[in-house]
Amino acid sequence: MPTCVPIKAMKDTTRFVEVVNGAKEPVTVTRNGYDTLVVMTPEMYDGMRLDAARHRLYERLATAEAQRAAGDYVDGEAFLEGLLDHAR
Structure with missing residues (x-):
C-alpha cells in the first residue's frame, strides 16, 4: 500500500527519514489533501x-x-x- 504523509510530517526530519527509508516504494507528501512531493531513497x-x-x-x-x-x-x-x- 502506498505511503502518504502530510507535509507537516516533514518537520520531524528524523522520523520522516525513517518513514522514507522504511517504505517499499516512494512516499507521497500531501498539502491540503493534494500530492505535493514524492520522496524516495537513493x-x-x-x-x-x-x-x-x-x-x-x-x-x-x-x-x-x-x-x-x-x-x-x-x-x-x-x-x-x-x-x-x-x-x-
Missing part, C-alpha cells in the same frame, strides 16, 4: 533511472530490428566507406 531513484534507461535501450533495439527487417540499413563496410569519403 536506491529507489537509481532503480527508476536504470529501468528508464533499460526501456530506452529496448525501444532503440526494437527500432533497429524493424529497420533491419525492412532492409533499411547499411552494412559495416559501406558505412565506413561513407565516413572515409566524408572525411576526405
Whole structure:
C-alpha cells in the first residue's frame, strides 16, 4: 500500500527519514489533501533511472530490428566507406 504523509510530517526530519527509508516504494507528501512531493531513497531513484534507461535501450533495439527487417540499413563496410569519403 502506498505511503502518504502530510507535509507537516516533514518537520520531524528524523522520523520522516525513517518513514522514507522504511517504505517499499516512494512516499507521497500531501498539502491540503493534494500530492505535493514524492520522496524516495537513493536506491529507489537509481532503480527508476536504470529501468528508464533499460526501456530506452529496448525501444532503440526494437527500432533497429524493424529497420533491419525492412532492409533499411547499411552494412559495416559501406558505412565506413561513407565516413572515409566524408572525411576526405
